[in-house]
Every structure is written in C-alpha cells, then in structure tokens.
Amino acid sequence: MSHKQRSDPEARRFGRHIRALRSERGLTQELLAERSGLSADSVRSLENGKFSPSRGTLRKLCTGLDLQMSTFFLLYETGGRRGEHELLDLLRTRSPAELRALTAIVRELIAQLDQLSPPEVEGQL
Numbered sequence: 001m002s003h004k005q006r007s008d009p010e011a012r013r014f015g016r017h018i019r020a021l022r023s024e025r026g027l028t029q030e031l032l033a034e035r036s037g038l039s040a041d042s043v044r045s046l047e048n049g050k051f052s053p054s055r056g057t058l059r060k061l062c063t064g065l066d067l068q069m070s071t072f073f074l075l076y077e078t079g080g081r082r083g084e085h086e087l088l089d090l091l092r093t094r095s096p097a098e099l100r101a102l103t104a105i106v107r108e109l110i111a112q113l114d115q116l117s118p119p120e121v122e123g124q125l
Contacts, residue, residue: 011051013049014052015047016049018061019047021075022047022065027064027065029043029044034064036061038057038061071088
C-alpha cells in the first residue's frame with residue numbers, strides 16, 4: 001500500500017467516512033480487508049486517519065465496499081442521502097429489462113410502505 005503519513009483533521013474525517021461505510025454494510029475491519037485485498041492493519045490505519053491511500057488502495061477499498069469510486073467520493077463530499085447514491089450504483093449494471101422490472105417492484109414496495117405510514121417529508125428527519 002503506497003500512502004503518505006497523515007494526522008490532520010481531514011484524514012480523520014476521511015477515516016470516519018470509511019468506517020461508516022463499512023459499518024453500514026455490517027463488515028468487520030478484517031472482512032473488509034479480505035474483500036478489498038488489503039491487510040486488516042491497513043484498514044485500521046485508514047479508519048484511524050493515519051494514512052492517505054493511493055488511488056490503487058482506494059480502488060481496492062471501493063471494491064470491498066461494493067461501491068463505485070465516484071459514489072464513494074460523492075458520499076464523502078455530501079455526507080448524506082447515501083441510499084440514493086448506492087441505489088444508483090446498483091442499477092448502473094442492470095439491463096433495460098431488469099430496470100423496468102426493478103422499477104415496478106420498487107413502486108409496489110413504496111405503495112405498501114405508504115399504506116403503513118405516511119411518507120416522510122424531507123427536513124423532518
């Protein structure tokens with residue numbers, strides 16, 4: 001892993017971002033390391049903001065998190081609405097027929113959710 005030693009606030013923020021993405025997926029540091037082809041020590045160091053990853057390390061990390069690198073950085077910059085970006089990542093590789101089927105399924109799920117409770121209004125979260 002090629003990286004520079006860092007211990008600045010931005011590196012710690014970047015590490016927290018990696019940790020949050022890993023936690024949301026229910027992954028341990030060891031499992032993320034295995035899925036990424038990195039050492040568990042590397043994942044720990046990144047999460048603790050001790051190192052700035054190379055592009056290759058970031059690519060491996062994104063593979064382990066099952067995220068496009070663009071989505072990884074978009075989530076880092078915006079810090080919110082992760083679900084929307086991740087759904088788009090999942091849909092990018094689907095065929096037009098699969099997208100039509102998924103759209104119908106999602107519409108049905110949303111209709112069922114709306115029957116259970118009124119839709120949340122943005123800003124009231």
